[in-house]
Amino acid sequence: MKNLSVVKASHGRAFAVRAGDHIRIATPAGTQVSDTWAFAANDLHEHLSMDHTRSVNSNIFVDLGTRLVSNHRRLMMTVVEDTTPGHHDTLLCPCSSEIYRELGGPADHRSCTGNLHDALDEIGLKVSFTPASLNLFMNVPVASDGSVDRLPPRSVAGDSVVLRAEMDLTLVISACPQDITPINGDARTPTDLHIEIWPGDAS
């Protein structure tokens, strides 16, 4: 029996996962970016690292088979299933209150950075820094001159990514609140993410 959880649109949530667990992150609407972080269960200073993940995989994108590693080069998760065209973003920062201020949004606009810290706070944890996020479903192509674009997701309704946890982790998932740019689809309407977690020996 899989355990279905909802990460509400524009909100974040933390999950305790064990080595061997599988985590399906699904976008029912097909257009919702998942800003994603992981921390070693026993050490919040060991975190999923985008710069080390790019280094280990010699690639700027996350795709089926990508090894997601920590700042100490330990394998945290592996991408074991992906129904999307792939090329999930590792390059751009999680949105933050400062970004919504730049964009002319309201002062109390929710953000992925805020969601990370709120989600950790809800389970009694705290980090004093914000690691770069893995941005699942986020479509940021890079041109030959290095310029990046911010396009709607290429995923479709019901698409999902499955990650296998390779160590005990605190996973944080934020259903990105961005409603000013089209990064969550042309409708600019954040939607829920569905999370299923099941042990490695079940199916």
Add this chain to the structure above:
Amino acid sequence: MKNLSVVKASHGRAFAVRAGDHIRIATPAGTQVSDTWAFAANDLHEHLSMDHTRSVNSNIFVDLGTRLVSNHRRLMMTVVEDTTPGHHDTLLCPCSSEIYRELGGPADHRSCTGNLHDALDEIGLKVSFTPASLNLFMNVPVASDGSVDRLPPRSVAGDSVVLRAEMDLTLVISACPQDITPINGDARTPTDLHIEIWPGDAS
């Protein structure tokens, strides 16, 4: 009168700079990568951020004119001069003891990550995390499939980059100790960096 400092090959050093100061980072040999960090002088939790810098400039490379921003989106430095072909790397992690272990190097191999923390320690500062580094002179082209290569620098002897500090900063520069891959040139021999700092109203 400019103030010339040497960052010795494979070592790091911290510099206190004031808003308006110019900082020239030169590679006399032409082949030395400078892993570069900055922190707000009054708050070590505000640091130069590669993911926010890529976002603000909508580009993965650092070049003449690039605005180098903090995790709070404040402008920390601007690239005001560059004698190299540019496209300085923002993608790959600073080297670390774990990386040299992967590469079969000695257990006590120096690293840019170690140099950052040692350099801060020398001036009585400490951070519990390692921000992604700005890798000046580092040549990491990205192919259309997202794969990255690690090539020798395209700079030549005496090349330099000048940064203008836009706020009071603690700057840390590491002359990358990498001597196993050709990232510091085909000779795989780390060399000194020369640093000049002068106020904005001098020349």
